[in-house]
Amino acid sequence: xxxxxxxxxxxxxxxxxxxxxxxxxxxxxxxxxxxxxxxxxxxxxxxxxxxxxxxxxxxxxxxxxxxxxxxxxxxxxxxxxxxxxxxxxxxxxxxxxxxxxxxxxxxxxxxxxxxxxxxxxxxxxxxxxxxxxxxxxxxxxxxxxxxxxxxxxxxxxxxxxxxxxxxxxxxxxxxxxxxxxxxxxxxxxxxxxxxxxxxxxxxxxxxxxxxxxx
Numbered sequence: 001x002x003x004x005x006x007x008x009x010x011x012x013x014x015x016x017x018x019x020x021x022x023x024x025x026x027x028x029x030x031x032x033x034x035x036x037x038x039x040x041x042x043x044x045x046x047x048x049x050x051x052x053x054x055x056x057x058x059x060x061x062x063x064x065x066x067x068x069x070x071x072x073x074x075x076x077x078x079x080x081x082x083x084x085x086x087x088x089x090x091x092x093x094x095x096x097x098x099x100x101x102x103x104x105x106x107x108x109x110x111x112x113x114x115x116x117x118x119x120x121x122x123x124x125x126x127x128x129x130x131x132x133x134x135x136x137x138x139x140x141x142x143x144x145x146x147x148x149x150x151x152x153x154x155x156x157x158x159x160x161x162x163x164x165x166x167x168x169x170x171x172x173x174x175x176x177x178x179x180x181x182x183x184x185x186x187x188x189x190x191x192x193x194x195x196x197x198x199x200x201x202x203x204x205x206x207x208x209x210x211x212x213x214x
Contacts, residue, residue: 032118038168041108046097046168049112053150053166054078058094062101077129077151081141086174090146097148100170103179112168115140119163125153132165146170 038044048067051058055072059065080091090096100111117135119128129151136147148168156162172179 046111121161
């Protein structure tokens with residue numbers, strides 16, 4: 001599943017009281033979001049995926065080896081966001097993803113969902129981190145998912161900033177004792193529901209407004 005959102009040039013002022021001359025447009029950064037599943041059927045490991053996105057070294061208990069991506073550059077922010085009622089131990093990245101791996105027994109198990117979000121390059125790094133944290137907290141964590149958020153600040157071949165976020169999301173319900181029932185189908189439907197699409201459009205508008213305000 002993939003969903004993409006775009007914000008083009010807007011012929012309106014986003015700041016209260018501001019106006020633009022007739023016939024002019026104000027450029028707003030393009031906003032892009034895509035989602036995919038990290039699956040064991042594809043030979044994937046949730047621990048390895050998390051290590052890569054966080055540019056860290058994590059030990060994979062299922063495979064019995066370490067995944068070391070500490071040489072990867074451009075990762076400016078990493079954090080785990082927990083929903084209400086989740087055990088505090090899941091705020092530790094290796095604990096979180098090793099527990100996910102241990103919970104899933106099937107050889108074709110869906111381990112996590114990954115969402116990639118392009119961020120407005122006009123924002124400062126602190127603004128971009130705050131913006132995507134709020135978006136992930138509202139759209140995913142508030143609905144019961146653990147989110148592993150990593151913000152990357154890369155560069156294009158022409159030298160322009162290319163900020164984006166990788167968000168790994170858990171597929172099972174989580175409570176005080178850890179992971180329970182698989183709710184992958186519910187997550188899959190909610191990501192493409194009309195109501196969710198509306199919330200995405202609202203968040204996109206807010207991102208565009210923040211871009212202009214900066």
